[in-house]
Amino acid sequence: MIRMLLRVLGDQYAGPVRRTVALMTTTAVVEGLSYALLVPVLRELFGSDPGNARPWLIAFGTAVAVYAALRYISDLVGFRAGTTLLRGTYHRLGDHLARLPMGWYGSDRVGEVSVLASRGVLEAMSVIAHLLAPFVAASVTPLMIVVVMLVFNWKLGLAALMAVPLVAAIQSWTGRAMAAADAERHERDQLATGRVIEYLQAQPVLRTGGRTTERFDMLDDSLRGIQRASRRSALSALPGVVGLTLTVQATFTVLLAMGAYLALGGNIGTPEVLAILVLAARCAEPLLSLADIGGRLRGARAQLTRLDALLRTEPLPEPSAPIQPRRYDLEFDAVAFLHGDRLVIDDLTLTVPQGQKVAIVGPSGAGKSTLLQLLARFHEVSKGAVRVGGVDVRDIDTSTLMAQIAVVFQKVYLFDGTIEDNIRLGRPDATDAEIRAAATAARLDEVIERLPGGWNADVGEGGTLLSGGERQRVSIARALLKNAPIVLLDEVTSALDPVNEAAIHHGIERLMAGRTVVTVAHRVHTVRTADRVVFLDHGRIAEEGTHHDLLDRGGRYADFWDISTTRPRAVGDAARREHADRA
Structure with a gap:
C-alpha cells in the first residue's frame, strides 16, 4: 500500500513518507520494549523488599516518557505530512486532469471525478495523517510484546506467537470478503452522485412539467442501491470482527490457563505470571482495533487504486522537440476521428489560408464542433494530421498552441x-x-x-x-x-435575443479582424461575411465555396440554407435568381 501511495504522490514525496513510516515504526518498537520492564517491576514489588523496585520503576517511567515524546512527534509529523500530501495530491490531480484529452470527459465521468476529487482524495490521504500510526502500533507493538514474552518464558511466548498467523489470516480473509462489497458500494456512490447532479440540472424541466413535488425515480433507485450495498458491506465485515475478537480472547484464556499451570507447578513465579498476563492484556487492545483500522485502510486503498488508475491515464503526449509555427494558416490532411465506435470525421481534407474566414455549416451531428476541437487538439486524430502554419499540432507544445488560439464556445463557463x-x-x-x-x-x-x-x-x-x-x-x-492570431468560434450567437446578438456580432467583427478564423455558424450574418463556406455532412465535406456560389449551385447547402432561414424553397429560388440577375 505504501508503494501505491508513493506512486500516486510522485517521487518528490517519497523521502518524507519513508521518514514518517520509519519514525512511526520506531515509536511502536519503543512502546513494545518498554513493557519488558514490567516483569522486573512486578517481581520486586512482590518480593521480600518492594523498595528494590524503585530503580526499575524509574527506568519504566523513563521508557514511557521516551515513548510519549516519540508518539507526539510521530503523530505531529504524520499530520503535517498528511496535509502536505493532500495539497500536493490535489495539485497533481488538477494538473493531470488538465492534460487529459477532452474525449476522456464523457458524461459518466461527472460522478466519478466528483467522488474521487472530494471524498476519495481525503480518504486516501488520511492514511498518513490518521491511519498509519495506529496501524503500525497495532501491528508492531503486539509483535514486540510477544518477543518480550519469549525472552522471559518461551512456553508462554510461543503460545502467544501462535495467535499471530491466525490474526493475519483473519485480516486477509476479511479483506478478500469485503472487496466485492466495497467495489459495489463505490459504484453505487458514483452513480448516486451523478443522479444528484442530474436531478439538480433537471429542475427547470421538472418544474415546467409541474412535477416539483414528485420524487425522482432514478435518484431514489440509486439511493436505495447505496443502502443495500452498505448493508452487504457491514455483513461482510461482521465475520472478520467476530473472528478476530474470539481469537484474541481465546489466546488470552490460553495464556491465563498456562500461566496458572506453570505457577502451580513451580516453573514460574507469580509476579512473572502477572506480568505476562498484563502484557497479554496490553496486546488485546491494539489487535482488536485492527478490525476497524483494517476496514478504513481497505477503503483508503480502494481510493488509492482509483487515483492511481486515473493518474496512469495517458495524457496527450507532448513533443520532445517542440516546433514553433511561424505562420497561421490551417490544414486538415486526410483527417479521420473516431469517438468510441463512431466515425465522426471521415477522411477530411481542408485548408484555411492565413487571414481567411471560413464558416462551417451542416446538420446536427455532422462533426462541425469536432473540427474546432481537433484544431485546438482537444482530441487526438485517429488518422491524418492537423497542421497550424505547416506544423503538425502534435509537434507543437500545448502551451504554445493554445497561445496561438482564442476559442469562444457556445456554452460559456x-x-x-x-x-x-x-x-x-x-x-x-x-x-x-x-x-x-x-x-x-x-x-x-x-x-x-x-x-x-x-x-x-x-x-x-x-x-x-x-x-x-x-x-x-x-x-x-x-x-x-x-x-491570438487564430480564432475558433462555435455557434456563439445561437439562441440569443436581437440586442445581445447585435452586440456580440460587433465584438466578433472586432475579434475576427486580420485573423485566421474558423466559425461554426448558422446565422445569416456570420455565413455571408465568411470568405468561404464549408458544408459538412457525416464527417465529410459535401460542398465548399462562397455563400453566393453555393446558393447558385442549388445543392445541399442551398437546401440547408432554405430550411435554416425558415424560408420556403420558392423564396430561396427567387433569391438565387435575383442574385444571378445582379451578377
Whole structure:
C-alpha cells in the first residue's frame, strides 16, 4: 500500500513518507520494549523488599516518557505530512486532469471525478495523517510484546506467537470478503452522485412539467442501491470482527490457563505470571482495533487504486522537440476521428489560408464542433494530421498552441468572481486599460454600467448571475484580450435575443479582424461575411465555396440554407435568381 501511495504522490514525496513510516515504526518498537520492564517491576514489588523496585520503576517511567515524546512527534509529523500530501495530491490531480484529452470527459465521468476529487482524495490521504500510526502500533507493538514474552518464558511466548498467523489470516480473509462489497458500494456512490447532479440540472424541466413535488425515480433507485450495498458491506465485515475478537480472547484464556499451570507447578513465579498476563492484556487492545483500522485502510486503498488508475491515464503526449509555427494558416490532411465506435470525421481534407474566414455549416451531428476541437487538439486524430502554419499540432507544445488560439464556445463557463477576473483569464498580465478596452470592444461596458457593483460585480458560479448573452460578451472580451492570431468560434450567437446578438456580432467583427478564423455558424450574418463556406455532412465535406456560389449551385447547402432561414424553397429560388440577375 505504501508503494501505491508513493506512486500516486510522485517521487518528490517519497523521502518524507519513508521518514514518517520509519519514525512511526520506531515509536511502536519503543512502546513494545518498554513493557519488558514490567516483569522486573512486578517481581520486586512482590518480593521480600518492594523498595528494590524503585530503580526499575524509574527506568519504566523513563521508557514511557521516551515513548510519549516519540508518539507526539510521530503523530505531529504524520499530520503535517498528511496535509502536505493532500495539497500536493490535489495539485497533481488538477494538473493531470488538465492534460487529459477532452474525449476522456464523457458524461459518466461527472460522478466519478466528483467522488474521487472530494471524498476519495481525503480518504486516501488520511492514511498518513490518521491511519498509519495506529496501524503500525497495532501491528508492531503486539509483535514486540510477544518477543518480550519469549525472552522471559518461551512456553508462554510461543503460545502467544501462535495467535499471530491466525490474526493475519483473519485480516486477509476479511479483506478478500469485503472487496466485492466495497467495489459495489463505490459504484453505487458514483452513480448516486451523478443522479444528484442530474436531478439538480433537471429542475427547470421538472418544474415546467409541474412535477416539483414528485420524487425522482432514478435518484431514489440509486439511493436505495447505496443502502443495500452498505448493508452487504457491514455483513461482510461482521465475520472478520467476530473472528478476530474470539481469537484474541481465546489466546488470552490460553495464556491465563498456562500461566496458572506453570505457577502451580513451580516453573514460574507469580509476579512473572502477572506480568505476562498484563502484557497479554496490553496486546488485546491494539489487535482488536485492527478490525476497524483494517476496514478504513481497505477503503483508503480502494481510493488509492482509483487515483492511481486515473493518474496512469495517458495524457496527450507532448513533443520532445517542440516546433514553433511561424505562420497561421490551417490544414486538415486526410483527417479521420473516431469517438468510441463512431466515425465522426471521415477522411477530411481542408485548408484555411492565413487571414481567411471560413464558416462551417451542416446538420446536427455532422462533426462541425469536432473540427474546432481537433484544431485546438482537444482530441487526438485517429488518422491524418492537423497542421497550424505547416506544423503538425502534435509537434507543437500545448502551451504554445493554445497561445496561438482564442476559442469562444457556445456554452460559456465563467468562474465565480468578478467580471474583470474572468476577462483577465485571457491574459493574466494585461493592464487595467487593456482589460477595459477589450470590454468596450465586446460591448460589455454597457452591461457593467447597469450591474450593481460594476466591475466588482460577482458573476456567480458558472456565471449564473449573468444572462447567456452577457456571459457571451465576457467570453468575447476575454478572447479579444488574448489577441491570438487564430480564432475558433462555435455557434456563439445561437439562441440569443436581437440586442445581445447585435452586440456580440460587433465584438466578433472586432475579434475576427486580420485573423485566421474558423466559425461554426448558422446565422445569416456570420455565413455571408465568411470568405468561404464549408458544408459538412457525416464527417465529410459535401460542398465548399462562397455563400453566393453555393446558393447558385442549388445543392445541399442551398437546401440547408432554405430550411435554416425558415424560408420556403420558392423564396430561396427567387433569391438565387435575383442574385444571378445582379451578377
